[in-house]
Amino acid sequence: MKPLFLLPLFFLFSGQLIASTLTVSTEVGYDPNDSTPFLQFAIEESTADTVIIDYVGGAWKTGPLRLERDDLTIILEDSVVIEALPGAFDIYEPLIRIRDLENINIVGYGATLRMQRAEYVQLADSEYRHGIRLASAKNVLIEGLRIEDTGGDGIIIEKSFSPTSTQNYCENITILNCVSTNNYRQGLSIVSVKNANILNCEFSETNGTLPEDGIDIEPDAANERIENVLIKGCRIFNNNGRAIQLALSNLDDNSLDVSVSVEDTYMSNNYDPSNDYAYAEIAAFDNGANGVDGFVKFENCLVENSGWTGAYARKTIESYDLIFENCVFKGISNDPTPFNNPVFFEVSDYENPVPRFGGATFTDCTIIYTQDIPFLSVIGNPSTSSGLGNVTGNFFIIHPNAVGFELGESPENVDITFELYEQAPDHLIDISTTVTQVAEPETWAPFTIQRTTTEAIPLAVTLEWEGMATYGKDYYRHPGFVLFTKDQMTFTDSIQVIQDQLEEGEESLQVKIQESDCYDINNSDEVEIIISDDILSSYSQQQTIASEIQLFPNPATNYFQIRTALPFQHVELRVSTGQLLKTFDAQETINIHQLTSGLYWVVVYLENGQRTVRKLVVQE
Numbered sequence: 001m002k003p004l005f006l007l008p009l010f011f012l013f014s015g016q017l018i019a020s021t022l023t024v025s026t027e028v029g030y031d032p033n034d035s036t037p038f039l040q041f042a043i044e045e046s047t048a049d050t051v052i053i054d055y056v057g058g059a060w061k062t063g064p065l066r067l068e069r070d071d072l073t074i075i076l077e078d079s080v081v082i083e084a085l086p087g088a089f090d091i092y093e094p095l096i097r098i099r100d101l102e103n104i105n106i107v108g109y110g111a112t113l114r115m116q117r118a119e120y121v122q123l124a125d126s127e128y129r130h131g132i133r134l135a136s137a138k139n140v141l142i143e144g145l146r147i148e149d150t151g152g153d154g155i156i157i158e159k160s161f162s163p164t165s166t167q168n169y170c171e172n173i174t175i176l177n178c179v180s181t182n183n184y185r186q187g188l189s190i191v192s193v194k195n196a197n198i199l200n201c202e203f204s205e206t207n208g209t210l211p212e213d214g215i216d217i218e219p220d221a222a223n224e225r226i227e228n229v230l231i232k233g234c235r236i237f238n239n240n241g242r243a244i245q246l247a248l249s250n251l252d253d254n255s256l257d258v259s260v261s262v263e264d265t266y267m268s269n270n271y272d273p274s275n276d277y278a279y280a281e282i283a284a285f286d287n288g289a290n291g292v293d294g295f296v297k298f299e300n301c302l303v304e305n306s307g308w309t310g311a312y313a314r315k316t317i318e319s320y321d322l323i324f325e326n327c328v329f330k331g332i333s334n335d336p337t338p339f340n341n342p343v344f345f346e347v348s349d350y351e352n353p354v355p356r357f358g359g360a361t362f363t364d365c366t367i368i369y370t371q372d373i374p375f376l377s378v379i380g381n382p383s384t385s386s387g388l389g390n391v392t393g394n395f396f397i398i399h400p401n402a403v404g405f406e407l408g409e410s411p412e413n414v415d416i417t418f419e420l421y422e423q424a425p426d427h428l429i430d431i432s433t434t435v436t437q438v439a440e441p442e443t444w445a446p447f448t449i450q451r452t453t454t455e456a457i458p459l460a461v462t463l464e465w466e467g468m469a470t471y472g473k474d475y476y477r478h479p480g481f482v483l484f485t486k487d488q489m490t491f492t493d494s495i496q497v498i499q500d501q502l503e504e505g506e507e508s509l510q511v512k513i514q515e516s517d518c519y520d521i522n523n524s525d526e527v528e529i530i531i532s533d534d535i536l537s538s539y540s541q542q543q544t545i546a547s548e549i550q551l552f553p554n555p556a557t558n559y560f561q562i563r564t565a566l567p568f569q570h571v572e573l574r575v576s577t578g579q580l581l582k583t584f585d586a587q588e589t590i591n592i593h594q595l596t597s598g599l600y601w602v603v604v605y606l607e608n609g610q611r612t613v614r615k616l617v618v619q620e
Helices: 034-047 119-123 540-549
Strands: 021-023 050-053 059-062 065-067 073-075 081-084 096-099 103-109 112-113 132-135 138-143 144-147 154-157 170-177 180-182 186-190 193-199 202-204 215-219 224-233 234-238 244-247 258-263 264-268 280-285 294-298 302-304 307-316 320-327 329-332 343-346 356-368 376-379 388-398 412-421 426-432 438-439 444-452 460-469 480-484 491-497 507-513 527-534 551-552 559-563 567-577 580-585 589-591 596-605 611-618
Touching: 034 050, 034 065, 073 320, 096 119, 132 170, 132 320, 154 180, 180 186, 180 193, 180 329, 186 193, 186 202, 186 611, 193 596, 215 224, 224 596, 234 329, 302 460, 307 356, 343 356, 426 507, 426 527, 444 460, 444 527, 507 580, 559 596
Parallel strands: 021 050, 050 073, 059 081, 065 096, 073 103, 081 112, 096 132, 103 138, 112 144, 132 154, 138 170, 144 180, 154 186, 170 193, 180 202, 186 215, 193 224, 202 234, 215 244, 224 258, 234 264, 244 280, 258 294, 264 302, 280 307, 294 320, 302 329, 307 343, 320 356, 329 356, 343 376, 356 388, 388 412, 438 527
Antiparallel strands: 426 444, 444 491, 460 480, 460 507, 507 527, 551 559, 559 589, 567 580, 567 596, 596 611
């Protein structure tokens, strides 16, 4: 059994209950054939605040696991596999259910949740056997897990159907550093939520039953909500459906405004012709008549290597705004299927009168493709709609021929400009770093990519990772690219090191620039960084310190408090990539009302010279 946390009983802070831990195999039990009763006892009936599911050499085979109490942390050790028992899951049973609960953390770097996909395919009735189902849950963190082979979604975030539930949405949900792959219906479904952060995750290989998307944002009813959703730093690829689908047809103008931001996210090779839905990487819908207000924004995103449309919209001008800012669409629309333009708009209804369709803004977007078709086109229906409306944008088009755009009949309030290049302007790219070695726990290693050019356009530089360090376990997941804005010449990013569960030697990591026909590599194509165990104190000491320092509330809005009995000197607040925002003296309450939503790091320096790093999720 590998050591995880050496967590004795301790006081979290003055006036709070004593926290306790429970290791399942040694304190409850383990059965290689069926561990359901042991796992269920630990998460439901025990009084432990922290349940450790330890590595025992084989899988923890189990039936459905239902969490039944608040204020619970579940830690899965490295290499742990929680595996669904064959024949134990009916049509609506997820592997893990978190319903009408709050303050739940499930953390498992190097751990896997696995279901019996092949069995469910044979049953031909599966789309609800999810990996993790969050139903009207509050303050939930899912971190570091691999979720695979489910009979439905990797993760679903929705309302509870319990008659005693007090709200029809989840609230304050963070999915961090997770992989959702080879699932039957979706990588991730977002049905009803207020405040969700989907950070540094991978959604891939979804296939089986419609919609088959990487991420599907799809409320079921007009009284549900999609409020303050952030998708950042993710990779979405090889799904049979779209990378991201905005299926907002069940919301209307009486629904709460939607607010979705997709940032720094990579999308590639999504959609398969076997799928009956729109062939596009990104697809946006409303109800066709009186759609929901609000906005959906894509910023600093890269869409590449796709046979299909980059961005497709079938929505009216009277619903939410669709915004693309500083995005690159590279190597798309390769299939000769009709209406497969890089950007495409379609009338929302062919039978009933509806408002104009459109309602989108493109700012500094680059499109690189080869098929001899317009880079933007529409399909309308004059008998039901007056045509395209409220579309503005400026584009940088890289195409060997003199292509343009088509707006259909009688467009209104449409302003499209573009600069056309036969090939990408010359760019020379270099990578460098001033930090060659970093040590656990959670430390940042910045690297800088610089471009030299006489004609700057928005440009994506793709990266690959090699070396002994394990991606997603020794260091945070990364979208695999950096994207220069139009006038930006230098881009600084960071590698975020994760404190893992093992005492290890030094591990090398190379960050390397991938070759591209959009740029040339100048002098340096890679940097090497050495990751080592913390040199200041032992692993167990660091974990004990981290356990005795709490941030409250977390997620936070206007302020947070540092609750600990340990004397500390000062506190650093850093952004997700590690850059220092501000340093505070030793104070318990810290004002953050000016911060935007997202993930931050709080570094607490103790008087004895030690330190620890805590995650802070900020909600506006």
